[in-house]
Amino acid sequence: MTEFFTLLPPAEALQRLLERLPGTLPPESVPTAAALGRVLAAGIDSPADLPAFPRSSMDGYAVRARDTFGATPSLPTYLKVAGEIRMGSVPAISLQPAHATLIHTGGMLPENADAVVKVENTQPSRENEIEILKAAAVGENVLKVGEDVTRGTEILPSGLRLRPQDLGALMALGITHIEVARRPSVALIATGDEVMPPEAATGPGQVRDINSYTLSGLVASVGGLPKRYGIVPDDLASLKNTAEKALRECDVLAISAGSSASVRDITEQVLHSLGAPGVLLHGVAIKPGKPTILAVANGKPAFGLPGNPVSAMVIARILLLPTLHFLQGALALDATKVSAHLTRNVASAAGREDHVPVRILHRDGETLAEPVFGKSNLIFTLVRSDGSVTVPLNSNGLSQGEIVDVRLY
Template sequence: MPEFFKVLPPDDALAKLFEHLPPRAEPETVTLAEALDRVTYAPVRAPVAVPAFARSMMDGYAVRAQDTYGASATLPAYLLLVGEVPMGAAPSVEIKPGQCALVHTGGMLPPGADAVVMLELTQTAREGEIEVLKAVAPGENVLRPGDDIRQEAEMVPAGHSLRAQDLGGLAALGITSVTVARRPRVALLATGDEVVPPEVEPALGQVRDVNSYAVAGQIQRAGGVPVRAGIAPDRYETLLALARGALAEADMLVLSAGSSVSVRDMTADVINTLGKPGLLVHGVALKPGKPAILAVCDGKPVIGLPGNPVSAMVVADLFVVPAVYRLQGLAAAPARRAVRARLTHNLPSQAGRVDYTPARLVSRAGELWAEPVFGKSNQIFTLVFADGMVVTPADSNGLSAGETVEVRLF
């Protein structure tokens, strides 16, 4: 077994995990209505051009641009109005020299026309005739076929997490189903004689299982399917049997608690029994979350979380979430949302360690401030009352009040 508690920087620890966990995914097809936040298994190409026909970008008159050359407010061009283009239908008129047709935003450009004059730049000369007060160039105020996307152009690559606007693009192309990566099943096994389910009234010395539900939320947001596998007592054979069973039915296993230094700590031994190469990292230069365990067992990631909820969620954010994305074919997790804010209090730290401090965002005189929510790593409500995390980098001895910092939003 590797030397116990030889801590690694978080980035190095994740890289070590990923050395043994190449990006991979299994395909499945979902409907467009089910595709939000799903990861594409293969590139999606446009089966048709959008738009399929030349369209007006505003209300106005479809014209031949050359008929407007030299037009001005003092010397307008006069054009014969030959009709109106109906919305949702092909034009019934063709624009010939000296003619125009009324067209609405999104309407199809009639044959013969190559530009649109804004309604505001025209006026009625007499019945059936308009004055054009400004010249237009060919293509002006017109969306040409394929201007939005060309036929056979790549809309999104493989490994792309589909956003709301992507669903709109798929709908515009007439694509009603898409091949995506199957959502990985992530087994969550809590451990500890003192841990009881949330619906149980805890006796003195007992605590409710917080981590299985908090981390399940993180897994679900990353596209995984959390599978709660129950609570294991602090007995080696029982823990091993439950861990083996949970991992056999899932793509990944997360063990909550049991990774702190203790004579009753069996997590590392259990993990090394689950498959090769086994335990890769036991200890990360991180606060909170130092006693994290990272492993790969016969191709499946296994991660041991500290028992304290804040520590567990920090470790899950840094290692569980990226692994879930990895199992959907992404090389790395999508960029996190973050804001810049000024710090209200000093945050002392220790060089060589990355610190995560919960913080709430407050506005003062129109300026955004980050107010640390101080507490211990076993206090889940330090996260409940926070908007995000302030990260103190490893090369810093701390952050000063008034300093502008980045807040990683939840």
């Protein structure tokens, strides 16, 4: 496969593209409650200590630890009960020596108290008195001020894609609006005279548009906004018109080229005509997906993706999605990977990176990766698989039984 040796490996091709982009999209302010999956545009420092006051982590009695010294079940210490701490309010009392106050989980410790004795380690005694059955150390069962996070600490880094717990942490600190990267809009154009919309009754020779929908799903999965521009006939003027409009309206353009050579040529011409610097490269050392075109026009990335549905998805995962992460300023995230034993040999050729779809199986406590062989024209190759295994550029293949990383779809 010497045809691959003059082509850049996927990682270098991506690098070549990203270094021609002006950077991340401008941020926007959104309510924290609606920010799941969005990417933080700037690191956030805690505006306060959390907890902001000493809290009990148990139901029990707030005490001065030194008053409980030496207490055991056989030789309890007796303390006067001075009322009860109401949830959500500042304790009205200041704890006197040899006194205790009933307190609930999450309640604020009264002045002078420095520990909480769990209710299980106490016993009612005479009225307004309890027996302490176990000595408490200073700070026991108490959440200290700033124990969760201290004021001024960076709590969330710039570029973090927000998870449910991050939203909770922001809310805990009263941060109800945040600056996040704008969601990149991605224009999707399908081409090819043989390609028909899914709702069409197709005749012999015609196929339905797959790529506009698989790519929409992928784009949405990383926070992008897919916008479909339909199917454009196999002619230069039509494609140029639609592509120009699409790139004006969106942040990213992806043309899924029809499968014939003539459409690929037209796609390259159009991508080159949209603005400087134009096409950066045509062809990547990857299988499937070799006939990929990468371009930048006036600061916006533009992709010529292969028409074959499997190739289009592989290239979108390898090159388009990282570009969308980049535009959002998202921290580089390792794709979720699972280790598995390969169930059979996979041949490859040095000089290209192979992406082999696999199905994950669990057998006798082992995780197995079973290659799903199928031509890259066949969408059901992907439907039958759970992820893919990468055969590196300089490898001649992988062996049965080898432990491989499966990148999950």
